[in-house]
Amino acid sequence: MDLITSLPASWGHTLRVTVEVIGTVAFALSGILAGMRKRMDVFGITVLGFLAAFGGGTLRDILLDRRPFVWVSETALLWLVLGLCASSMVLLRGGRRRISDQAIQVADALGLGLFAASGVQYALVAQLPALVAVLMGVVTGVFGGVMRDIACNETPTAFSDHRPYAVCAFFGGWLYVAAQWLGWSAWASLLASAVFPTGLRLLAVRLDWRLPGWPE
Amino acid sequence: MDLITSLPASWGHTLRVTVEVIGTVAFALSGILAGMRKRMDVFGITVLGFLAAFGGGTLRDILLDRRPFVWVSETALLWLVLGLCASSMVLLRGGRRRISDQAIQVADALGLGLFAASGVQYALVAQLPALVAVLMGVVTGVFGGVMRDIACNETPTAFSDHRPYAVCAFFGGWLYVAAQWLGWSAWASLLASAVFPTGLRLLAVRLDWRLPGWPE
Amino acid sequence: MDLITSLPASWGHTLRVTVEVIGTVAFALSGILAGMRKRMDVFGITVLGFLAAFGGGTLRDILLDRRPFVWVSETALLWLVLGLCASSMVLLRGGRRRISDQAIQVADALGLGLFAASGVQYALVAQLPALVAVLMGVVTGVFGGVMRDIACNETPTAFSDHRPYAVCAFFGGWLYVAAQWLGWSAWASLLASAVFPTGLRLLAVRLDWRLPGWPE
Incomplete structure (x- = not known):
């Protein structure tokens, strides 16, 4: 609510709902495929x-002591994921995987950016x-997958x-934090800090970048 | 407290305490046997x-932001589980398992029904x-076992x-929700929605029902 | 804050900060080494x-419904752990492990005692x-390692x-609880109940004490 009022009413709400829905669908699919x-x-x-x-958003809300959870105030999201599970069952039956790995990668990168940006903002x-x-x-972007x-x-x-x-x-x-320091509006900060990690992630997958480990 | 006052005072309290004790003992035993x-x-x-x-009740209470936990307001339950661990150690020593799998199944089905019903009610x-x-x-019925x-x-x-x-x-x-819509009293709804999953579970075990998976 | 005001101002605060820093460093190192x-x-x-x-302190605070977390009110601890990760990466590179197992054992025993005592006090x-x-x-002493x-x-x-x-x-x-019953001051109870488990743990490691299991 605080969040929504800090954004231009109609834009902000539409933006947030779109963000939540795309991110939720992408992450739910990753869970469904993992279970399969x-x-x-x-x-x-x-x-x-x-x-x-x-998982990620709920953990964030528990840490921030923030209620209600998104899935309590927007029960439609729960029905969406339930429906997604049921329809995956029907559509993915018979051994033909209809969802390409690439589509999942893109959706997952979108979810990562969108959820991370909204987590910082909250x-x-x-x-x-x-x-x-x-x-x-x-935590918001990554811990759903960790769970x-x-x-x-x-x-x-x-x-x-x-x-x-x-x-x-x-x-x-950090881009979000920097944008706030520079006095950008809330939705510009949100957009920039959602697009940047999504793009970086897609670039990293495409160019096959590697993170160092600690050799023992 | 809200819960208890919404039930006939003496009945409701006795019912709840009995429920908690049976469910707690059944689930604690499943944990002790898993550890062994x-x-x-x-x-x-x-x-x-x-x-x-x-675990299940505590997770529910964290999600509902409800305090105190059952095991904080009723410390007797903590002592009960501690005592159960200690006595299992003595009684189950020497390789003879005294608790049959069937007894565990029945107690676990009872715990499932009782905890699930009380979770819905809260x-x-x-x-x-x-x-x-x-x-x-x-969550209340299942996540203790998941943890x-x-x-x-x-x-x-x-x-x-x-x-x-x-x-x-x-x-x-859903039976509980339906019972509420039909105007049943709180304890009738609680009882029906605790007995139903317990019976269904026992039937499923006995008749060896299977849930579908997603073939890949 | 409640805690700090219940202790002699300067002593109490210095003591707590020292405790937190040593315990945090010890436990963070155990996590870093496990990841390597x-x-x-x-x-x-x-x-x-x-x-x-x-992990342990955060879980305790979630259970107690206590905010802010230590790492939110003392962001310096977050930077400390981040710095520790970065410097471990540089220092432990090249295959030479500079931190002896014994040093880790001692630090870990210190962390156990210090965190457990502070958990009881909270x-x-x-x-x-x-x-x-x-x-x-x-929970405070042990569940960071469990996670x-x-x-x-x-x-x-x-x-x-x-x-x-x-x-x-x-x-x-229990030593802390007993000390409170005997009317000891908060910091004497804290000190005794931090030193005791640390010493007991070091003794147990040195003398190779064993806990019984349940033979099946």
Whole structure:
């Protein structure tokens, strides 16, 4: 609400809803596909869809002590993910995977940027210090996927695949903070800090950039 | 408290305490047995007992921002689980497992129904939408076991064993919502929506029903 | 703040800050080393450092519904851990591990005692029952490491290595409660209940004490 009022009413709301829906669908799909790959049952796959889609934002809200959660105030998002699970079941039956890996990568990059930017914004609205706000952005963007992987009994991809993912959200977060310092409007900051990590991520995937590890 | 006052004073309280105690003992035992199977030490087994018994309700209360937790207001439950861990250690020593799998199944089905019903009720008292309340029931009934399995470094049984478990709690939750719409009293709704998933679960185990997965 | 005002101003504050810094560094190092061992990337190792250092205290604060978190009110601690990750990367490069296992053991025992004692104190200040306060101490001391291990996709060491660890924190917690009953001052209780589990843990490691498991 604080957030919405700080934006031009109609623009801000439409922008946020669009952001939430695209990010939610992208992340839910990543959870559903992970559950399928692990040969889970209907319930497991649905939970993975929910965890991936809502886990990051819910963890952020618990840390910020912020209620209601997005999925409580916008129950439509819950129905959307439930419907997505049901329709994936029907559409992806029969062994033909209709969703290409590339489409998932693009949607996931979009979700990362959008969720990270909104996480930073929520934290700054709650008057938290810049570094904490940036970390909240990373949590929002990345921890849905981390929960998905932990529930699959796998080492989280985000921790171990040596590709820039969370790092993109981290730099995007600082971009938001910088934009605020420069006096940009809330929605310009939001847009810039959502587009930047998405683009950086897509570039990193395309050019096959690698993150260093610690050789032992 | 809200809950208790909404029920006939003596009945409601006795019913709730009985529910909590049976469900807690059943779930704690499932955690203790899981820890034994994983050859954990005294501390690990005790933590698994606590996680299985209190994990689901605690997660629900964190999501609902509800305090105090049941195990804070009723410390007796903590002592009960501690005592259960200690006595299991003595009684189950020497390789003879005294608790049959069937007894565990029945107690677990009871815990599932009781916890799920109470989860739905708490959420409806907190004025949450029906779908959210049903999900809170599922969380309360199922996530103690999920945490137990994650702490054991295993893929949660509830996600992957292809048997109806969470699904029973899900339908039980909608039964509660329906009962409320039909104007049933709180305790009749609670009882019906606790008995239904318990019965459904026992039936599913007995008749060996299977949940579909997504073939890839 | 409640805590600090209940202690002699300068002593109490210096003591607490020293405690937090040593414990944080020790636990962060354990996370960083775990991530290196698992061949994670820069992000994974940093997250493990954060989880190990702040996970226990953050979980305690979520359970107690206490805000702000230590790492929000003292952002310097966040920068400290970030700096520690970056400098470990540089210093531990090239295969020579400069930090001996023994140094880690001592620091970790210090962290255990210090965090457990502060956890008990926070819970008692929040008027919680003695058993709950002791459990909060155990959670604060132990669950950072548990989260680190779960994020590494391993069975938590604290649950399964059959060495006294959490048990030391448990007894230290009861020492704090006893000290309060005996009318000791807050800082004397804090000191005693931090030194005791640290010493007990070091003794247990040195004398190779074993915890019983449950033979099946």
